[in-house]
Amino acid sequence: MSFWVLVASYWVHLLATVVWLGGQTLFLFVAWPALRQQTLDNNQWLALQKRFLPWANGSLVLLLLTGFVQMTQDPNYSGFLTIDSLWAGAILVKHIAFGGMVLLGGYLQFSLYPALDRVKLLAEKRPQLAADEQSALHQQEMRLLRVNLACAVLVLLCTAVATAV
Template sequence: MEVKMNDLILITSYWLHLLATVVWIGGIIFILFIAIPSSRQVLGAEAGKLMGEISKRFTPLANCSIFLLVITGVALAGFNKQFSGIGLFENNWTATLFLKCILVFGMVIIHFYRGLILTPRIGKTESASEKVSLQKLSLNLVKVNFGFGMLVLLFSGILYLFNT
């Protein structure tokens, strides 16, 4: 079996795309369903400190994953024969990809809003009630990203179906 350079690029792009997806969406699942409930149960009011440390370690991984998803996503779309071009919805595959991209864009906005605006604001807030309110907003945004992430995975399955 002869492997061409385009095949190697495609294989590497798929692998990196899947890896980045696992890190980002898997991280959201871990934080939402394991880290937050466990830290609250064990640490109570001190859970926020642990979650802050987890966030400091996870955020760079998520940022790298987002970068990889964008780069590999563009490459994978370009390699796909179903892709009819940006803004050209000539088939179901391209229309589904567009919807998937909108969801991913929403996830990216939420991720960077939480990290660059909301988290520093929570740290500077002195009012306990305002801090609790901002923390609830942050948690709700993680839940939105979880929902968007599940839809992104669903659309990935649909894209696979349209590609066969």
């Protein structure tokens, strides 16, 4: 493989990491407190989330593709599911955490956010029930965003271990 292809892979991988982790951090530490302090309303929160989804999905695809290129070019790589070193173990845990991030993102995108949209419709007819449901959904979302961020931090830790080896 060409040196410059590998350089481009690392560069795109780092950019995708910044988009993914930066977005998660922004939502967890900036937007969520603003929502709780009522300086950001629920509709703005959901609009922000929906606006970030294409960026998150794109960055996950780029992370997968560029990560595969990097992994297969690493001299420590011995083959698919060959766990024969600390590097291979770190990469395995990293991939499990990445899979967790993908599953959580899918659940948020295809289950939780549509439920929040349905609650907005319910608010017109039964405002108290909608408020209770919305509160429960936001609490669930916050838990999932924290787990997602923990998975992202674990990915970075595993990357540090694999890089140090």
